[in-house]
Each structure stands twice: as structure tokens, then as C-alpha cells.
Amino acid sequence: MLQLARALWRELERPAPAGRLYAEAAAHLLAVHLVRCYAIAPHGDAGLAAAPPPAGLSARRLETALEYIDTHLGEELTLEAVARQVGYSPYHFARLFRRATGESLHQLVLRERIALARRLLSETELPLARVATECGFAHQSHLSRVFRQELGHTPRAERREGWGET
Numbered sequence: 001m002l003q004l005a006r007a008l009w010r011e012l013e014r015p016a017p018a019g020r021l022y023a024e025a026a027a028h029l030l031a032v033h034l035v036r037c038y039a040i041a042p043h044g045d046a047g048l049a050a051a052p053p054p055a056g057l058s059a060r061r062l063e064t065a066l067e068y069i070d071t072h073l074g075e076e077l078t079l080e081a082v083a084r085q086v087g088y089s090p091y092h093f094a095r096l097f098r099r100a101t102g103e104s105l106h107q108l109v110l111r112e113r114i115a116l117a118r119r120l121l122s123e124t125e126l127p128l129a130r131v132a133t134e135c136g137f138a139h140q141s142h143l144s145r146v147f148r149q150e151l152g153h154t155p156r157a158e159r160r161e162g163w164g165e166t
Helices: 001-015 017-036 059-071 078-088 088-100 106-122 128-134 140-150 155-161
Strands: none
Touching: 017 078, 017 106, 059 078, 059 088, 059 106, 078 088, 078 128, 088 106, 088 128, 106 128, 106 140, 106 155, 128 155, 140 155
């Protein structure tokens, strides 16, 4: 647990906007795990009393959240800010969002930022540093690192080889 807490702290200290979102999402998932596994039920047994699983976000609230994300994709997005748009606490929103989409907010934001970067690389001649900032990455090397991790190549190679084209 101590190692996990230290890893979360390091993510929060990173200058990358996605680092904070990732750390917030991980902290909420950790909290859910701790409550589910170690909370004491009213009758004294370990674990929570069986409760029906929460329903996912309504279509309207999910659309509101996705529109907010799309509008602010190039900015620092936080779980708290997105949750506030739909009127939920960050903890509750994180659970409902994952249930509705099958992925965490951090995963969706990263996927959308990569998709935007791929479009900008194929449709414009913007310098890579500008593409990075337009897509919400902290800097060009952050964009390159994420590209390499997620796609197996660099943004420069994406532009040169046209991997984004179908």
C-alpha cells in the first residue's frame, strides 16, 4: 500500500496534465477497492453488505461529460471538473463513468488526445510541439512517449509514414 501511495504521489507531482488525471482516477479506484475489501458491514462481517450495483450514467449525463471533455481536451482535465459538469462527486462519477463506457476517464481522455494528435499530424503542418500542446500533452516529449507506448511509433513517424490514414 505504501508503494502504491508513493507512486500516486509521484504522478501528482509530474508536470503532465494527464499525470494528475491518472493519479486521481487511480486514487478513486484504490478507495473503492479498500472499501469493498476491508470495510466492516453493519452485522460485523468483513466486506460491505450486498448492495445492488449502481446503474451507469444516463445517456444525457454521459453526453454532457463527453462534450465537456471534447471541448477541453487541450486543457488540463481533472476528474473533479468533469464530475462537476454532471452533478456527481468525483468518486461516484468515476464508478458510473467506467460502468457506462468500460474504461476509466483517464483512458478515454488519453485515447481522445491521441486521436486528435493523429488528425492534426495528418491534416496540418503544425510543429510537433504545437500538436502536443493543442492536444493537452505537457510537451512534445510527453506526446512522443505516449505515442510510442500506445501506438509503437513516434508522432514524427506517424506524419512521415501516414499511419493515421486508412
